[in-house]
Amino acid sequence: MDKFLPRLPFADWIDNGVDWLTETFGSVFDGIAVLLETIVEGSVDILALVPSILLAVIFALLAWLISTRKIAIFSLAGFLFIDYLGYWYPMIQMLALVLTSVIFAIVIGIPIGIWASQQATTRKIVLPILDLMQTMPAFVYLIPAIFFFNIGVVPGVVASVIFSMPPTIRMTILGIEQVPNDLIEATDAFGSTTWQRLSKVQIPLAKQTMMAGVNQSIMLSLSMVVIASMVGAPGLGAKVYQAVTQLKTGVGVETGVAIVIVAIILDRITQSAGTKNQGGNK
Template structure:
């Protein structure tokens, strides 16, 4: 019985890429390591309470003072458990992976929404990326980049990319066709319609995709730890190998606390200024109140007297 050697073909392709594109892989490894290590250094450079205050201000700015208080409590609990350094390493990995995935996903989603052929090619590729077990991505990633943070980030980007592409495509295609036709009737170019009509109207859907990308990136933290990436995922892997319940629970709780903060903040980006307890919402209400207060005064002072009344007054 003949067996179709698909796995052997993939292994040959991986070996060819490793042998012929080693320079490119080295550049990718250097850039990714620089970004993750640099962001980790920035997050760990100040005292921990500075980062906590900044995170709380961000939470209050986009969501509410309640989330700000919850952020202080959550990050304080991470400090109390002695997990501050691995937590910031995980946060740096997630932010860099999420940023890379978003930078790739949004242009692909726009291209897919505007081109049926691209959409037909991308759909099965995204299905494959989303359903393939994430552990499988680590095998070629480790072959290409060796053990460390880079293979973990590459696997994270591949796993988190599909929702960003799908949500962007959905948002662009969901824009009302009559609105697009109105722009075309005024002579707007396709680029102007994209920038001035489609992207602004699709932004809430696109930002929902960004939220999903961030959350999937964080869900890969443990798998990235298996590839040797520092952070909470590495602690979870160590706890599994040593059956250390206490260490595993604490590291897992750290991941949950970071996930809650990132989820609430990124979910609020699509409705900035609409949360009444946020700083942006408070500033928006004050601006509205000032405009309403100024409107009656303008209405009284601006109307001009009719010509007949002016003649009677002059007489």
């Protein structure tokens, strides 16, 4: 094939583009890094101030209010078990990373999803980009994040935001598009504006589907935070990485179980949050 078509230097173009972005917008990336690092470290400091037993009880009460009594009991027992194993502080670090990543994914993703649901041209542009984001290997996101933000907590958050954002955007588009046409026609007949139609009809009816997207974003963020430990992100993922590099099977299993417990709790709570207002939770 090389005899007929010369090989284009795509890799060199990408490297030159990354270098140009780093030199041109270095101050912007530094500001983003300071913001994200401040948010994560501040969240960790706040959570660390609360005694582990009290924080476990707070999470259990939150699970009881949003979900069910069984999930509340599991949350309490699960967090106390993590504390018993000695991984409470790494768990807090991981939780801060996940919550920060998911919040930014929601703040960025939901407006994009709403915009794409209302504009066909925007949707045609956004959907292929989402396909690329979801099929790209997770490790690839760490490479530019390291160049822009160095090693540490910030590239882990940035990579997690990018990796976990597509489900939120997709499910927002899907939920709004699934609103029955007769309701849309009724709002138009009453002279509602686009914002009134969205805020009063489409978004409330799409809330359950949108929460499903948030749920998936949380799960993807959890998986990415573990991978991000390879570039210096703290938390349980770092413990897993250390266990793998040092061949400590017991530590790896313990930290893996702790991650699974956190994942189950977050998954059940967000699932219940999406169905509660729809009458799906008793």
